Amino acid sequence: MAEYRLKGLSCANCAREMEEEIQKLPHGKEAKIHFNSGKLSVPEGMNLPHVEKILAKDGAAIIKEEGFSDEEGHQHVEDHGGPNWKVLLSLSAVLFVAAFLLEDDLHMAAVVSIYVAATAISGYQTFMKGIKNLFRLKFNIDTLMTVALIGAFSIGEWREGTLVAILFGLNEYLEGLGMEKARQSMAALLQVAPKEAVLIDGGHEKVVQISTLKIGDIVLVKAGEKIPSDGKVIEGKSSVNESAITGESMPADKQTGDDVFGGSVNNEGVLKIEIVKAYEDSSLAKVLHLVEEAQETKTPTELFINRFAKYYTPAIMLISVVVMIAPPLLFGGDWGAWFYQGLAVLIVGCPCALILSSPIAIVSGITRNARKGILVKGGVHLEQLGKIETIAFDKTGTLTKGEPHVEQTIVYESSFYQIAGAIEKNSSHPLAIAVIREVAKKESHIEEAVDVQTIVGQGVSARVNEKSYYLGNENSLSHLSLPNNIKEDIAQLKENGYTLVAVADEDQVLGLFGISDQIRPEAHQLMKDLQENGIKRTVMLTGDHEKSAEKVATAIGLTDYYAGLLPDEKVQKIKELTKTSIIAMIGDGINDAPALATADLGIAMGKGTDSAIETADIVLMQDHLGKLPSAISISKRVNRIIKTNITLALGLKLIALLLTIPGLLTLWIAILSDMGATIIVTLISLTILVEKKQEKIKSVPVNGSDKGSSSTVLQRRS
Template structure:
């Protein structure tokens, strides 16, 4: 399969239809158009001229390689042009209504036609082409509806339909522009180059050229290019891009490292075990791309609806025009009039508005609460969620280490020595220790000499005596039973250890953990009140820490020691049991965010998680999530009411065709009446915000 990037792909249903046409071409079987990522997977040997012709029927083109960097500029320009055209069309439409009430002449008609052409010319052109091919979709119905409305003199109605359909297309295009940009932002986190050690020489090479067995040099602050094993050197490595954990992991020879993780200090030589395309980070990025192409139940319903709705309306209209005159000696002119009225009734204006206005109102109200929802389908999904899965670090916890437990054996020297040594370090754990020591108002002694011992900690000479601050590996003497028991107790309770010692004994212990957000427990309780049945934590941390956090905040379940692909599998397992939302803030969460029915990111998390997610909590906490769910449930309820009203009024109007009582005025009233009702009902969503503000 050859992969191509597309530009101008703005309609999911059209993408499906073009894919079907390409599959009918010689050698075209198996070709795919990926609407969400705006890509095309094309089988070998397909006639490219025919493919380009099919794409051009919906305004899509293959993006050339040299135009790739400007792809989003083109999309942005197109949406800006569409906004301008819709604005001009609306102004002309409103002016035509005013002129229509003042003078009885052809000027208003010309203005209505101008407004309709300005906003709906692309739909009309597509619809005419579809009619010539006997291809029936929403564009075809809209075109016939416009012709029908104008042919019976309903200029205002036809123009309004054209404008509203243009707005709908604009909103869809803008949503997809954001979704596609998120994919490109995610890809930027991948390392681009590596320092390859070739004999006695070092040279910078693209990571795509690395092979298993190559030896690379990774300096302090650089990304490890692919999964491998440490050949020489010791350092702490930030694996947050893979595991999501804030705590750096100490690495020494023969220990494995992940591609995409960052070397904090020192120099490492890493033996590559996998090509980058097979690395953990590459798999994460692939999982995100794959998950974004998975169709939601809502998308599947829309595709099926689009296949049957338009032909059904057209068939009913033709039957109304033809059957009574042929079988019941009806008047051809009268029943043709009735058939045109059916087209007006069949105009999907109220149906189109039954959902968007309610959704826009819900999105606007949530935006005022600091919750960014990227599209209507995500708001609808939020109202259906019954299970929420949380990442731990940075979501339920604050995402930075702090001292929660201490065991002090030598009060006189413990804080003073620890502070004197750790104040010189920028290591996250050192900062956590210093925050605790600063609370004690301890005066420090300036070290006479200080050395970093990779993989162990730091040693220093203070007042002529050697001291160490580090992990268990920094201790090179026998410990008393009490000390061993205290160390084991802290480890069993999920703490990272910092041991302060001299050459003969331990002065004390710091138990480091990630601080739980103060609001987490209350928010979890509020989520249950909002109708959420299950709250689950998915974390790469070890079991004791996970259990501790889950109990403290009141979660129904937790799963520990999970890598990103294992989080994805767990999300898939949960989605088989209900509607699942995933809340996270790191790139390691991105595949799970994309795989879940709904992805929710913390506002100050990584760009990849935010861009991949469907909903962003801008306050960087979960405080407003319960209210967002309540609003979403109200939106879903109103959408159901709106659809019932829109279809119900149209059904009543259609039933009037049986005795031949349907008139254009009744047809227009059923459509416009339904439109007004669904609009007013949808706007009630905003009333709650006004009452809250009052």
């Protein structure tokens, strides 16, 4: 498919009708007009001049072909009419005021000529399109307005006809401006993509387009520059702003060996980075692509409005005819007065506000979440997030950090830490890393162990300072006769849900480590925030054992938990939960994929990982859950605003239509009701983009550190 940027695309209903016409062309079945982003997608090789003719009928036109490498690729056209529209509308208004003030001083023919000139300047495009539509029996907003203008002038309502033309032109301009504001907010988000990189080639530096970078290339990124694509630091040390990917404002420290995201900004120093992904495969490129795609997915509400609008306009024309002829025929009403009322009904019936009630709000909601590092893959998922009542969490890597942490130590001999550190010093096992991290807090220098051997089912044995030691689970103590107090301590650690790591020599136990997966620091506050945002039930689904699950659930305040579940049992539990409420499942996007797919909404944690981006409906690009309540709050607000918009759009029209019963509806009241509804709907939708300065996430996790965490230490003699 070839993509093109469009200008003059200000009417959602017109865009739908143009799309239907283009799809009737040869090879045009797959063609698509993306109103929200102002783009056109057509199959390669399709006859573009024929497409451009259809676009021209409704005042739209192609700007240029799109592409990531295009310097203006993410720039949106300023607005559908540009500065000329402002000039034309201003000129029309001046002529209208002049004619109104000079009605008593000039000949009637001169006054009419000024009114006609003012109407032609502001309503020429609408009138020409409407005339063409009448001959084609195509009934849309332009057709309604053209019939209304012809009718008003035919009965001598020059002043009101001109006012209708000017106000409608202003309404169209403001409507396009509102939609463009939403598009530009998305464009600002997409502009984070870097365009050039400094490639180190044979010891020389040269500036290249990021599209030319290959895996294995070495690039130089100076302070203030953007990292061109996903890579690994091979030289240098700096802090990097990753907000383009994760939404986190706090910089992340990077040094040799660390991974970096394309689109991140190097804050200070110089980094040499080896490219590990071509730009089109990078996390940033995928995020930007998915965000743009997300704008175009239609929610159930939007689909209903589009179907409704298809039949709404012909119905309004029929009602208008009935208003024109029924009162005079059945009740002896004045033909001229009721013809005038019928014209007003035509104007009231404009579906602009109704059609705009959803897309601006949806684009604004997706953009607002994306700024926070929350990738919502479509309007349908945004709408669904606002309806969630129950959230199910995976435990490991979601509610916990997914890395072992020493929670409790029981020390029997002073050499405990030194011996444990010596044995685990060169091990890469996750439990060993947890032990070393704890030992480092107590010992500045650690001895070297020799003859380190793995004992299957127990742990390891080693020699330190010519003496034999053992480190491992309870079975590693089988050579000892344990005193009752140590047996009780072991039983208590297991009761608390900890993984046991014991250290002993040939004669006695030196100490015990109680290790568990560390609970995320934001988890407890998160549950409170979710409850405040209308989540009634929080459930943990884990394959871990009962005691460990109970400990985590109690610590963070979950309403329910289910332990010892295999992947297929998690899916079954999700199915059971969906019978009673709308449920979201949160996991890491890999082993929880079946459960994520089964839930009404799948939410993955990933910090930009490919698997997370591909798997879920919503991706939290941070490595924590802190911003989930904010995403739910935004989606609920979007849903409320859409309902409010629909109510306002239909309510104002209904009130105006009711004025036809006593014959009080005038052309200017009709156009003001339509214009007012459109402006109100647009402004309310755009408020979603506004962030209050005092808005803060209550729980702020410490990125990548163990600050604030500590283990309980008991000093005992065996």
